[in-house]
């Protein structure tokens with residue numbers, strides 16, 4: 001998808017995928033929202049994501065000399081930068097498209113991936129309108145943001161460390 005179109009989807013258009021979560025039986029959950037006007041393009045969020053999901057407590061040991069595979073990524077186009085990650089869509093097309101039942105919706109509305117069930121077909125990678133699900137480092141499965149709820153951080157580490165509040169974690 002061209003970068004300009006994706007930017008419009010992410011930052012400007014109302015997102016029909018996120019509407020009516022209460023009608024669908026989910027609570028109004030907190031999600032990560034992007035404010036591209038404030039993004040510095042520093043890519044710190046990508047490193048904080050990789051660290052948060054490394055299982056280690058020392059950032060230098062976790063990342064030094066390694067290629068990172070974050071679940072958030074920053075798109076850069078001239079003076080415009082914006083972070084892209086999963087929106088946990090109410091009508092999640094990735095969940096509907098998964099042939100292996102590896103993607104599911106929690107009762108709280110979070111979209112989860114079970115890597116043990118994933119067969120690495122990458123249908124979800126193709127259908128996600130945000131480009132928010134991607135191959136994992138080993139290339140055998142998909143990976144996506146799960147809001148740091150299952151790791152040591154317990155809340156989105158990218159949001160906690162963004163120096164300019166360009167990504168926020170809130171209910172809307």
Ligand code: SF4
Pocket residue numbers: 038039040041042043044045046074081082083161162163164165166167
């Ligand atoms: S940490 Fe914040 S300012 Fe830096 S690239 Fe990520 S979203 Fe943008």
Ligand code: SF4
Pocket residue numbers: 017085086087088089092093094095111127128129130131132133144
């Ligand atoms: S991976 Fe994409 S389609 Fe699936 S819930 Fe996240 S943003 Fe929506």
Ligand code: SF4
Pocket residue numbers: 097098099100101102103113117118119120121122123124125141142
């Ligand atoms: S790559 Fe994995 S999670 Fe994505 S559609 Fe295929 S089986 Fe499902």
